[in-house]
Amino acid sequence: MAQGPTITTIAARAGVSIASVSRVLNGLPTREDTIRKVMAAADELGYVPNAAARSLKSNRTYQVAFAMADIGNPTYVAMVREIQPVLKAAGYRLVLHSTDGDVDDELDVLRRLGERYADGLIISPLRGFAQQHLDLLAGAPAPVVVIGSVPQDTPVDNVRTDSRTGVRLALEHLYGLGRRSIGFLNGPLDTIPGAARAAAYTDALAALGLPYDPDLVEVGDFYRAAGARAAHRLLERSRPDALLCANDLIALGALDALREERLRVPEDVALVGMDDTELATAAWPTLTSVSLGSAERGRRAAELLLDRLEDGAAAPRIVTVEPTLVVRASTEGAS
Amino acid sequence: MAQGPTITTIAARAGVSIASVSRVLNGLPTREDTIRKVMAAADELGYVPNAAARSLKSNRTYQVAFAMADIGNPTYVAMVREIQPVLKAAGYRLVLHSTDGDVDDELDVLRRLGERYADGLIISPLRGFAQQHLDLLAGAPAPVVVIGSVPQDTPVDNVRTDSRTGVRLALEHLYGLGRRSIGFLNGPLDTIPGAARAAAYTDALAALGLPYDPDLVEVGDFYRAAGARAAHRLLERSRPDALLCANDLIALGALDALREERLRVPEDVALVGMDDTELATAAWPTLTSVSLGSAERGRRAAELLLDRLEDGAAAPRIVTVEPTLVVRASTEGAS
DNA sequence: TTGTAAGCGTTATCAT
DNA sequence: ATGATAACGCTTACAA
Numbered sequence: 001m002a003q004g005p006t007i008t009t010i011a012a013r014a015g016v017s018i019a020s021v022s023r024v025l026n027g028l029p030t031r032e033d034t035i036r037k038v039m040a041a042a043d044e045l046g047y048v049p050n051a052a053a054r055s056l057k058s059n060r061t062y063q064v065a066f067a068m069a070d071i072g073n074p075t076y077v078a079m080v081r082e083i084q085p086v087l088k089a090a091g092y093r094l095v096l097h098s099t100d101g102d103v104d105d106e107l108d109v110l111r112r113l114g115e116r117y118a119d120g121l122i123i124s125p126l127r128g129f130a131q132q133h134l135d136l137l138a139g140a141p142a143p144v145v146v147i148g149s150v151p152q153d154t155p156v157d158n159v160r161t162d163s164r165t166g167v168r169l170a171l172e173h174l175y176g177l178g179r180r181s182i183g184f185l186n187g188p189l190d191t192i193p194g195a196a197r198a199a200a201y202t203d204a205l206a207a208l209g210l211p212y213d214p215d216l217v218e219v220g221d222f223y224r225a226a227g228a229r230a231a232h233r234l235l236e237r238s239r240p241d242a243l244l245c246a247n248d249l250i251a252l253g254a255l256d257a258l259r260e261e262r263l264r265v266p267e268d269v270a271l272v273g274m275d276d277t278e279l280a281t282a283a284w285p286t287l288t289s290v291s292l293g294s295a296e297r298g299r300r301a302a303e304l305l306l307d308r309l310e311d312g313a314a315a316p317r318i319v320t321v322e323p324t325l326v327v328r329a330s331t332e333g334a335s
Numbered sequence: 336m337a338q339g340p341t342i343t344t345i346a347a348r349a350g351v352s353i354a355s356v357s358r359v360l361n362g363l364p365t366r367e368d369t370i371r372k373v374m375a376a377a378d379e380l381g382y383v384p385n386a387a388a389r390s391l392k393s394n395r396t397y398q399v400a401f402a403m404a405d406i407g408n409p410t411y412v413a414m415v416r417e418i419q420p421v422l423k424a425a426g427y428r429l430v431l432h433s434t435d436g437d438v439d440d441e442l443d444v445l446r447r448l449g450e451r452y453a454d455g456l457i458i459s460p461l462r463g464f465a466q467q468h469l470d471l472l473a474g475a476p477a478p479v480v481v482i483g484s485v486p487q488d489t490p491v492d493n494v495r496t497d498s499r500t501g502v503r504l505a506l507e508h509l510y511g512l513g514r515r516s517i518g519f520l521n522g523p524l525d526t527i528p529g530a531a532r533a534a535a536y537t538d539a540l541a542a543l544g545l546p547y548d549p550d551l552v553e554v555g556d557f558y559r560a561a562g563a564r565a566a567h568r569l570l571e572r573s574r575p576d577a578l579l580c581a582n583d584l585i586a587l588g589a590l591d592a593l594r595e596e597r598l599r600v601p602e603d604v605a606l607v608g609m610d611d612t613e614l615a616t617a618a619w620p621t622l623t624s625v626s627l628g629s630a631e632r633g634r635r636a637a638e639l640l641l642d643r644l645e646d647g648a649a650a651p652r653i654v655t656v657e658p659t660l661v662v663r664a665s666t667e668g669a670s
Numbered sequence: 671t672t673g674t675a676a677g678c679g680t681t682a683t684c685a686t
Numbered sequence: 687a688t689g690a691t692a693a694c695g696c697t698t699a700c701a702a
Contacts, residue, residue, distance in 0.1 A: 004449050004476055006695055017673045022697060031671055048449030048476070052396065053695035056387040056678050063430070063452075072416045081407045084433050093452065095398070096431045098419050114339050114383030117398075117428065141339055141383070252617055282587055284619030341679055352689045357681060366687055388679030391694050 005045040013041035025049070055116075064305060065118040067097035067109045069126040073222070074248070074277035076124065079147070079298030083122065086302035092119070101126035101191065107133060114141040120305045122298075124148055128192045143308040145301045148192055157304040159297045159319045163193065163274075166290040166323030167200035167244065168207065170272045173288070173325055174242040175208050177332075179270055183216040183240035185230045185250050194219070197246045197274070216240055220250065227253025235261055241269060242331075248273035248280050251287055255330075271330040285329035293321035340380040348376035360384070390451075399640060400453040402432035402444045404461040408557070409583070409612035411459065414482070414633030418457065421637035427454070436461035436526065442468055449476040455640045457633075459483055463527045478643040480636045483527050492639040494632045494654045498528065498609075501625040501658030502535035502579065503542065505607045508623070508660055509577040510543050512667075514605055518551040518575035520565045520585050529554070532581050532609070551575055555585065562588025570596055576604060577666075583608035583615050586622055590665075606665040620664035628656035 007021040014021065014037040023030050024038040041047075055061045064087050068076040080096070087094050095118055099105035106125050110133075113121055121140070124147040129137055131151075137144060138155050145157040174182050184201045187194040198217075205212050215238045220230035227250030231243070235257065243258075245251035251273030258265055265271050265285055273280055276291035300319045308314065342356040349356065349372040358365050359373040376382075390396045399422050403411040415431070422429050430453055434440035441460050445468075448456055456475070459482035464472055466486075472479060473490050480492040509517050519536045522529040533552075540547050550573045555565035562585030566578070570592065580586035586608030593600055600606050600620055608615055611626035635654045643649065 004451070008695075018696085019673060019675095019698080020671085023672085026697080029671080034671080046449070048447070050391070050695050051450040051452040052387050052391040053678090054697085056385070056391050056680085056694090057696050057698090059678080061387065071419060072412060077407060077412055080431070081433075084406060084431065088433075094431045096415070096419065096429045098416075098423075111383070114381070115386040116339070117386040279614075279617050282614050282617040343679080353680085354682085354689060354691090355687085358688085361681080364687075369687080385679050388694090389681085391678090391696090392680045392682085394694080 004050070005047050006050065007047075009045060010038060010041045010047055013045065014038045059116070061117060061119050062091055063093045063095050063118040064302075065095040065097060065109070065113070065121045066123075067099055067106065067121065068124040069099055069101035071096065071098050074279055075275045075292075075294045078277065078294040079124065079301075082295045082298035083302040086299055086306070090306050092306075099126070103127045103130075107136060110136050110140055110144070113144075116141065118142065120144065120309055122147065122301045122305055126191050126193070143305060143312065145305045145308070147297050147301050149196070155316050157301075157308055157317050157319075159301045159304065159321065161292040161297060161321045162323055163196045163290075163292060164200040164203065166274065166292055166325075167197060168204040169323060169325040170244050170274075170288075170290050171201075171204040171208060173327065173331065174244070174270055174272065175210075177242075177270060179242035180210065181213075181216065181238075181240045182210070182242040182244060183234055183238065184218070184244050184246075185227055185234065185254055186217065186219045186246045187222040187250065189219060191222075193222075194246065201244065213238070222247050222249060224249045224253040224256070227251065228256045229253070231257035232261075235263075242272070243269055244272045245274065247275045248277045248287060248289055251289070251330075252279055252283055255283060255287075266329070266331050273330075276326050280326070280328065283330075288328045288331040289326050291324045291326050293323065296321050339385070340382050341385065342382075344380060345373060345376045345382055348380065349373045394451070396452060396454050397426055398428045398430050398453040399637075400430040400432060400444070400448070400456045402434055402441065402456065402458040404434055404436035404459070406431065406433050409614055410610045410627075410629045413612065413629040414459065414636075417630045417633035418637040421634060421641070425641050427641075434461070438462045438465075442471060445471050445475055445479070448479075451476065453477065454644055455479065457482065457636045457640055461526050461528070478640060478647065480640045480643070482632050482636050484531070490651050492636075492643055492652050492654075494636045494639065494656065496627040496632060496656045497658055498531045498625075498627060499535040499538065501609065501627055501660075502532060503539040504658060504660040505579050505609075505623075505625050506536075506539040506543060508662065508666065509579070509605055509607065510545075512577075512605060514577035515545065516548075516551065516573075516575045517545070517577040517579060518569055518573065519553070520562055520569065520578060520580045520589055521552065521554045522557040522581045522585070524554060526557075528557075529581065536579065548573070557582050557584060559584045559588040559591070562586065563591045564588070566592035567596075570598075577607070578604055579607045580609065582610045583612045583622060583624055586624070586665075587614055587618055590618060590622075601664070601666050608665075611661050615661070615663065618665075623663045623666040624661050626659045626661050628658065631656050 007018045011018045120143040218230040218234045220226035231254040273287045273289040276289040280287035280289040342353045346353045455478040553565040553569040555561035566589040608622045608624040611624040615622035615624040
């Protein structure tokens with residue numbers, strides 16, 4: 001915990017000015033002899049440049065923030081896992097914010113960007129930005145990349161996925177297996193994914209010519225225990241031959257519930273999760289799941305942000321990651 | 336992305352000196368009237384203090400770094416999940432480093448603390464610090480808390496667990512179930528947990544009066560696929576009636592392998608994982624697992640660091656988290 | 671090529 | 687109570 005040397009210390013030790021030290025350290029043209037003296041002094045003293053001083057001067061922190069609802073959720077873990085190495089390779093540190101899906105927290109993250117502790121922000125809002133806060137997004141003090149959808153014309157880089165198509169893929173798959181009574185276990189409707197998936201479910205049913213039956217729909221939360229409770233509630237009043245779950249955690253909970261009710265998966269009830277997390281292959285039977293490309297979305301978001309940091313003036317970009325259906329035992333029986 | 340206002344801007348707007356602005360902003364005694372003017376100006380301009388300037392002056396970043404091998408590993412996720420809210424509550428940001436278990440990366444994290452981008456570091460080294468690097472730890476430019484064991488007398492705060500006891504609990508449990516041929520699937524021996532668990536396994540066997548049979552031991556890596564391969568190798572040359580796995584990922588892989596070999600769990604082979612991650616309850620049968628208190632270790636580490644940041648002079652503390660055995664279906668049959 | 675000095679946005683000391 | 691000013695550690699004109 002020794003007090004570290006500064007360029008002043010080195011300058012004294014090497015017998016040159018601080019300007020020369022700075023030049024050598026930054027590789028600017030300098031006399032061979034001076035370089036040697038400075039390097040020697042720096043080495044001996046174990047010099048390390050001070051980040052605060054550097055960023056005060058350069059207006060660059062070489063930090064990027066990532067904000068999401070819950071680092072315990074495998075979806076976000078997948079994102080972080082991709083974001084981290086991309087940033088690291090580019091010389092950026094990663095600052096992690098967990099907002100618990102709280103709108104105020106999310107807005108706070110946005111506002112505190114004004115402290116300039118980070119050069120940019122990747123945010124995956126769960127509750128989303130109400131209309132009145134869009135200007136906060138647009139006028140953010142640093143570049144922001146949003147993972148998830150933002151309203152048309154919001155001038156920020158954006159990585160989205162098409163959950164509508166994802167849900168459709170799932171329902172078509174189940175329909176193709178002969179299932180006609182397809183239930184849906186959703187997360188809160190006031191969340192962005194919750195709302196999107198609810199709409200997508202209704203639409204996909206219609207496209208398949210299936211009736212919408214409110215008894216087949218339950219809203220809970222994006223957690224396993226909530227998923228189990230929702231499944232129990234649903235099973236109390238109807239007997240679906242398939243269940244679509246708004247994420248893998250819910251699906252895992254549904255699996256618990258189905259097991260308790262002695263219903264076989266997939267024979268009695270076919271089960272589909274969403275997000276295709278590692279939990280899908282840990283479960284038994286392994287879970288068919290709609291991949292929304294979390295890892296790829298994370299990576300693309302990091303890349304977009306780095307691009308933006310190099311060229312702040314470029315037009316906002318929207319990247320769309322296509323969903324895919326990963327079929328496993330929970331709908332097809334074989335392992 | 337507007338250029339933010341500084342205290343200079345505010346001072347001009349309010350018609351006072353920057354010193355007064357600073358005082359008001361920091362709640363130092365000031366005339367009512369001045370306070371009003373400054374606050375008004377600050378509000379109108381949407382002032383946010385600059386983090387770099389502040390930390391240059393105060394030598395405080397209000398950031399804490401956490402370095403571990405792989406954010407994809409549920410053990411570390413559990414730690415981050417606990418560390419984050421503790422830091423947040425104390426007004427600190429979290430900087431995340433993923434080292435891939437690379438020794439150089441770990442040492443680099445330690446060295447770069449000298450940049451003073453963080454006030455302290457929590458590190459969970461996978462490969463550990465060779466003797467020659469202990470001075471780097473001892474002489475770190477900022478307080479460090481190590482999760483995992485450090486050699487006696489290393490002057491850093493330390494949160495450890497007793498994996499020896501953990502392994503013993505597992506073997507005693509298996510022994511109590513009548514298992515006598517207990518195999519062991521370990522991770523790399525040049526990692527701290529790998530080495531510790533290998534020694535613990537040998538000791539625990541001896542304590543139970545069971546012979547050590549090299550055919551019952553396989554070394555792989557801490558991943559699922561590696562666990563599956565290791566299990567296959569082991570099963571090719573011996574038929575254990577129980578398997579202890581050095582973590583839950585390996586256990587999951589072992590489960591895959593056992594299933595392929597048509598061996599029933601727990602009837603033919605009882606299976607025990609370590610770390611007690613969420614994967615243990617996602618798997619089927621659910622996994623008996625040795626909890627090493629990852630969440631608690633994370634939380635305690637964060638608390639130790641915060642304490643240290645308040646009182647840098649206090650004697651180094653060692654916190655030990657007791658392991659517990661969480662018995663589930665993979666050893667006891669019932670769900 | 672090198673040194674002097676200004677400035678990044680704060681906080682804090684010192685006069686006033 | 688307030689203002690002028692130095693200082694934090696660095697980069698970068700500008701002069702020499």
